[in-house]
Each structure stands twice: as C-alpha cells, then as structure tokens.
Amino acid sequence: MFIAGCDIGSLSAKAVIMKDDCIVASSVIFARPEPGESARVVMGDALEKAGLTMEDISCCVGTGYGRNGIPFARTVESEITCHGKAAQWLKPQVRMVIDIGGQDAKAIRIDETGKVVRYAYNDRCASGTGRFLEIMAASMGVDLDAMGDISSQAKSPVSLSNQCVVFAETEIISLINAGRELPDIVNGLHKALSHRVASLARSIELDSEITMTGGVAKNQGMFDALQDALGVKLVRMDTDPQIIGAVGAALLAGQKAAGNG
Numbered sequence: 001m002f003i004a005g006c007d008i009g010s011l012s013a014k015a016v017i018m019k020d021d022c023i024v025a026s027s028v029i030f031a032r033p034e035p036g037e038s039a040r041v042v043m044g045d046a047l048e049k050a051g052l053t054m055e056d057i058s059c060c061v062g063t064g065y066g067r068n069g070i071p072f073a074r075t076v077e078s079e080i081t082c083h084g085k086a087a088q089w090l091k092p093q094v095r096m097v098i099d100i101g102g103q104d105a106k107a108i109r110i111d112e113t114g115k116v117v118r119y120a121y122n123d124r125c126a127s128g129t130g131r132f133l134e135i136m137a138a139s140m141g142v143d144l145d146a147m148g149d150i151s152s153q154a155k156s157p158v159s160l161s162n163q164c165v166v167f168a169e170t171e172i173i174s175l176i177n178a179g180r181e182l183p184d185i186v187n188g189l190h191k192a193l194s195h196r197v198a199s200l201a202r203s204i205e206l207d208s209e210i211t212m213t214g215g216v217a218k219n220q221g222m223f224d225a226l227q228d229a230l231g232v233k234l235v236r237m238d239t240d241p242q243i244i245g246a247v248g249a250a251l252l253a254g255q256k257a258a259g260n261g
C-alpha cells in the first residue's frame, strides 16, 4: 500500500511517497503562487520518480500553510503535528524539534510517541526565518548553498545590532563597505538568527535530545550556530530535513489508511 504526504510551505512544496515504512520517493520544488498548482507539480514529480500514478496512492495527508489548497489530500494536519510525528519516527530519542522554514520558526516538544506536548513559534516577522537568510545572502551576492562553507571560514564574526530585515540589510552593506570579511559577516548573521531561535526554544524549556528540521537545517553554518546558541549537541537527521513535514504527513496518511487515525 502506497501512502503520501504533501507539505505546501511558504517558500517550498514537498511531497513524499512511502510504502511499508520506507520512503519510496520525494520531491522538493519552489512554491508556486497557487497552492493547488504547487501540490500537483510536486506530487507529480514524486509519483514519476516512483513510477506510480495518483490512483496507486491509498491516502494522502496535506500540511503546511497551503494545506487547504491540496486537491488530492484526504485530510490535513498542522505542520507542528507532522514535524513531531516524523522526528520521533526517524530519531526515537528526540524530544524537541526546531523547524526553521521560510516564513516561521517553531520549537516543538514531543513525547516518546511523537505527540506534541508544547510548542512555540514566531511568524510575526522575518528576522528568525529562512527568508531572512535568503535576503541577506542576496544582498551579499552569496549562494544560499554556500553559506555554510563561507561561515566555517570565519575568524572574527561580526556582531549584528539590527534584528529587522530592512535595517540588518543596511548594516550588512555597511560592514562590507567597511572592509569586514564575508565569512565573518555570514557567521555573525547565523549567530544572530540562532540566538533568536534559541530563545524561542528556551521559552518552552529545552530538552537534551533536540533535532533541527526545515530547509534552514541544510545550512551547516546555521546548524553549528544553533548548536552553540542552545549549548546542546543536535541530533542530525539522515533524511533531508526539508522533507520532514511531508514525511510526518505520509506517516499520518498510513495511520488513516489503516483505519487508526
């Protein structure tokens, strides 16, 4: 029996197809303006990779900010529920998940079954999100993929005083003009963002077994900086951290298809 999860986020759309507790195929694309179109394209891509059609999927659960626009989702669940579910399934020892996506950052505490016990999130402003990093990378002329490597070469990281995206962008341009090294600026940026996310996580009490999910976890510089800011060694996902929400949705689809959820 094939089951699927579809996560339509603010910046990216993700689809995962599973069978017998194994991930058969997945896909990540940039989100389109219309959630239904994102869903069709990303699921179409995952189905093609798996050599399947939608008729082969017994149940699909949708999640993410565009979840109500997914035409083929039997039901929808919050991203918080999905990240918690998948994190526990992939790394059973994990009790806290920090998901940093394009539009918000979330700290989620889960129990040994993956059920959410507490959470906090920041979706009020871009300053604690992946979008913040994207804007800063663009203003420095740096590729997002290269941020981690550049950050690791820092010798004397800058300390950023502005949280607001607009002011931080101006500050970064001033630092470049003042001759500060790019690695020191990128590293300082990661530190600033990590401190914001760490205080969000502290607001619901830290656990010693924490993992990082969402697209920003692909940035090694952010992974390291968050580890430092929390003072905890993070549990690393072996699966692409960006698809974790879709994996959780697929697991919930499996429960529904089996009549347990």
Ligand SMILES: Nc1ncnc2c1ncn2[C@@H]1O[C@H](COP(=O)(O)OP(=O)(O)OP(=O)(O)O)[C@@H](O)[C@H]1O
Pocket (backbone or CB within 6 Å): 008, 009, 010, 011, 012, 013, 064, 065, 100, 101, 102, 103, 104, 105, 129, 130, 131, 132, 133, 134, 144, 145, 146, 147, 213, 214, 215, 216, 217, 218, 219, 242
């Ligand atoms: N290859 C990469 N290297 C570094 N960072 C990356 C990479 N790919 C994505 N990102 C980061 O991930 C962010 C998007 O994360 P994600 O796909 O989890 O967001 P989303 O689910 O669409 O957003 P949200 O959950 O807030 O609605 C981007 O803003 C970017 O900072």
Ligand SMILES: [Mg+2]
Pocket (backbone or CB within 6 Å): 009, 010, 064, 079, 101, 102, 214, 245
């Ligand atoms: Mg997301």
